[in-house]
Amino acid sequence: MTRTKMLKPTILSISMATVMAGAAISPALGLIAQAFPEASPTMIKLILTAPSIMIIPFSFLSSYLTSKITKRTIILIGLVIYLIGGIGPQFFSTIESILLLRLVLGAGVGLVMPLSMTLINDYFTGRERTKMMGFNSAFSNFGGIITLLLAGWLATFSWRVPFNVYWLGLFIFILIFFFLPKGEVQKPQSHEKKAKLPLAVYGYALAMGGVMLAYYSIATNIALYLEQSELGDAALAGTIVSFTTIGGMITSLLLVQIEVIFNKFVIPVMLFGMAAAFLFLSFTHSIPLIIVSVCLIGFGQGAIFPTIVLQALNQVKPHLADRVIAWTSSMTFLGQFLSPVVLDGLGKMANQESIRFQYGVLSASVLFFVVLSIVLIARNRTQDVSVE
Secondary structure: OHHHHHHHHHHHHHHHHHHHHHHOOHHHHHHHHHHOOOOOHHHHHHHHHHHHHHHHHHHHHHHHHOOOOOHHHHHHHHHHHHHHHHHHHHHOOOHHHHHHHHHHHHHHHHHHHHHHHHHHHHHOOHHHHHHHHHHHHHHHHHHHHHHHHHHHHHOOOOOOHHHHHHHHHHHHHHHHHHHOOOOOOOOOOOOOOOOOOOHHHHHHHHHHHHHHHHHHHHHHHHHHHHHHOOOOOHHHHHHHHHHHHHHHHHHHHOHHHHHHHHHHHHHHHHHHHHHHHHHHHHHOOOHHHHHHHHHHHHHHHHHHHHHHHHHHHOOOOHHHHHHHHHHHHHHHHHHHHHHHHHHHHHHHHOOOOOHHHHHHHHHHHHHHHHHHHHHHHHHHHHHHHHHO
16 A cells, blocks of 8 residues: 555656756856866866767666666666766865766656656556646746755755755665556567657657757757847846746646647647747846746746657557657757757847847747647648547
């Protein structure tokens, strides 16, 4: 009975490990730069982004391993690697060693991250599955807030101390060891050929990447946006960015209710809200309206991500769920990585350095996908009627 009661919090706890891959160390970057004055600014930034480089290939490795060993075993192995890569940098005194261990951290996250969602697909169905997927996203956002605050406080002692936030991985390891059922190896039926993923799955994965590309423009650009507009400093930027997380938490927790209200139109409705928010950001000079706008963007992301994952999972049989999650997760991190590259590139091509221009382009682009998604929904409904 205790194990049954602990199943939900145990599965949700995994998302805490994944969200901290890079974010937990961001408050200490300035101190790390001071501790290693010979390191270039790019090298210092790599400490934050290096885990993402390893997450993508190890997500696919995680998917492959589910046909060889149980998910519980993969998660336990991943968490050991996570602990080594997360805690280890504080014991080394060269920037190269720190970067190497950050890559190790990314490998551990890559093994664990896809399974946090596929376990929900394994143990829950219907509305309960939708609710758990929303809780998973909300818990991830909440974990991000808590760990950033904790790391910021730990950074007041030394650049080394914030790495201790990764001890949370040990707590998650204990939960998994005692409360997650051993499960079975995910093997296809012996009479089935090696199945290919439907084309729709790749479409959903690309959509995840596109939404992340737009969503991450707040984290990467808002400080410069406020500076260019003479509206505030870095402290205000940090406060505003936090509202995207708050918005995401709210819609993630209310995902079932949102699905009931908007039904198949959840994605276009949320995309429309994001398009409106980017439009507001392209012209407003009002701090309250900026906060409302970033909240809207958080609302959209919080509902769209779990909805896309669920729709992608509905395209395949259970033993292919891990491959689906590997693709959607990998495209999410690719979108995060490409966000500043693509948006800055568009600004240079148009000879427009203003962040407002980038937000205007995002508004128009997201609005285009609102129309496209409505067209696709209408076409699918027509096909369903003709089949009947």
